[in-house]
Amino acid sequence: MTAVLLTPIGLVRSTRKEPTDDGWDAELASIALDTSRFGPEALIGLDSFSHVEVIFLFHLVDEATVETGARHPRGNPDWPRVGIFAQRGKDRPNRLGSTVCRVLRVEGTVLHVAGLDAVDGTPVLDLKPWLDGFSPRGMRRQPGWADQIMEGYWS
Template sequence: MSPIAMRPVGMVRSTRAAPTDDGWDAETARIELDSARFGPEALVGLDAFSHVEVVFVFDRVDEARVCTGARHPRDDASLPRLGIFAQRGKDRPNRIGLTVCRVLRIEGTVVHVAGLDAIDGTPVLDLKPWMAVFAPRGPVEEPNWSIERMRGYW
């Protein structure tokens, strides 16, 4: 397959500089759009949504650490060994992150959010309003280990 080139639409500004795994819901952050490409009109109407999906790049993950097979989530041997596509780790093949965040406010070309699990300086690839119509239809299932292990994440 051919590579795909992407250009960030903006950058995360946050007080969190290290990619620690828990307590993200207490974090507030700003997503600053690239003002050379986007003006305030790019965000018109986003403030009518309570949540936004933020697509970003785990740009500080060393490519040598990228997993293309199976591993223990969070490198915790007490958790089952799972394929990289059965977990949400940062050392994934294209190092892409996706988080649904609360929209706090919008000021010009800056979106203030809560609950974004990306560190300061992280490149943002896209923003999409979260709409209930795109939420899963029908029952949602997940293994007990993920519920237990992620209890403190947010």
């Protein structure tokens, strides 16, 4: 396959400097656009949406630690060994993260959000407004270990 080159559209500014697993809702975060490429008009109208999907790069992950097979989520042997594409861990191929966040406000070229699980300095690759039509259709399900992971993730 051919390599894909992406240029970040901006950077995360956050009160969290280290990529720990839980308590993300306690952090203040914003996304500062690269002003050499984008002006305030790039964010016009985004504040009329309640949520935005942020696609970012787990830039602190050493490529040597990337998992391409299966592992126990968070290294916990109490949870089943599952493939990297059956979990949302950061040590994944291409090191991409994606989170749906609450839009707080837009100030010029800065988007303020709540619920972004990315550390200060994280490169942001794209922003997409969350539309109800993109919510999962039909019944949803997930294994019990996923419920356990999420118990303290946001709080």
